[in-house]
Amino acid sequence: MGSWGFIGLAYGVGSVALLLYLILLKRRLRGAQEELAALEGDGGRRTR
């Protein structure tokens, strides 16, 4: 593997790690928001 191959690998791994974290974070956020909406939506209805 040439010099630029290693450089590409290093920056590639870094970018992929970052992107994966970002994607997973977005997914977690979406899931948590759905859960919250379900809890608060239901709860709101029950008091009526």
Next chain:
Amino acid sequence: MGERTVIASVPWAPEQGRAGARPSLAAKVLGAAAVLVLATGLYLGLVVVPPDAVQGEVQRIMYLHVPSIVTAYLAFFVVFCSSILYLWKRDLRFDAVAVSSAEIGVLLTGTTLATGSIWGKSTWGVWWTWDARLTLTAILFTIYVGYLMLRSFAEDPRAGARYGAVLAIIGFLDIPLNHMAVQWWRTLHQSSSILRPGGPSVASVMLVPLAINFAGLVLLCTCLLLERIRLERIRHRAAEARLKRGRRG
């Protein structure tokens, strides 16, 4: 000794409706700024700055590797401070900052390990050497992965927050001791100078992409931090909602 009251309320201001539902303006601005700064740093580091006289092109990996570990230490310092604040004030917001910063620190440390290993392969032909830097980074990684595991294995989230805070304080105090131990171990034992972990001294022109990338990473990680804290905030609200439902139902 004072009584410690059980915190049952959500620490953020009484939340109505969609507060916290979208990324804050700050997060968006920081994210955009980060992209710009990192793009500049990458361009300078990969294209403009000349290759190193001794190591050649692969030295350019340092422009990611070094800012990565420095930002990681910064992140773990934030974990340290917010852990102390949490144990003192018992405000769950500090705990949210702690766990969020720890996750980002682990991400950065992992990146440092990977880039360090790749650089080692390109320079010395091996994916791993037990030199001081790689070893210390590996230990750091393990300590904070342990932190995240400790939190998730605790029987309830508040105990997890407490245990985590204690571990974070101990762990951060341990870092300088680890440094001394591992560096003495390597320098007193290293027979071959080829494996010296120092590397060539940094020419002043090379400091520029290093500094820019560091600034870019700080911006990026602050953006990630804000978003991760927002996740904690939503989770806290959900926990409170669940509690309220329990009371009503």
Next chain:
Amino acid sequence: MSAQAEGMVVGLLRRTWAMTWKDVTVELRARERVNAMLFFAALVLFIFNFALGPDREKLREVAPGLLWLAFLFTGILGLGHSFQAERENECFEELLLTPGDRESIFFGKLAGNVLFMVTAEALILPLFGILYNLDIWAYLPSLALVAFLGTLGFSTLGTLLAAMTAHLRAREVMLPLLLFPLTVPVILGSVRATEGILAGGGLGEVSHWLKLLGGFDLIFLVVSPLVFEFVLEE
């Protein structure tokens, strides 16, 4: 020292001793901890011999590391048990009801753990000398000092983490996972110092490692009891 301060210190020592004595008497009756530790250590020493082959010289080179591997694995075994009784009988709450500060609970537990580990080490060391043909008797005082400093540091963080992990899922895995990375300075310092001493260097040659061990012990002997109360509360 004022009378009040003196009273506080005496009280602390007395409560610490009570805690240690409780653990020691429990162990003397059941004898399960030290037995398990000794058996495990002997096993480790034997197996290393098979794993590393018959080359005498190679074994002598790695002997200090082997000794400390035996000490550390044995120590972890003992630490894992240190809050077992309280967890099984759900005495954690009772611990908190005993009058007195959390510090004395910590020091009491720590003293017990150090005592058990040092006892095991005192029995492992001669066995080690025999199996690996090393003259430990010539260097006994220096070796004892290193062993004590290392054991103290390992047990200080170990006691704190044992209390933390006692309640966790997968606690047998969590204790070593958390403790070993944090005690790398102790491990490195102890092994290197032992190595230097067995090579005939004397304490002067390994003084920097001893300073590291001493510094580590001091820092965490101060910090651990302070944060211990946060571990115990509920």
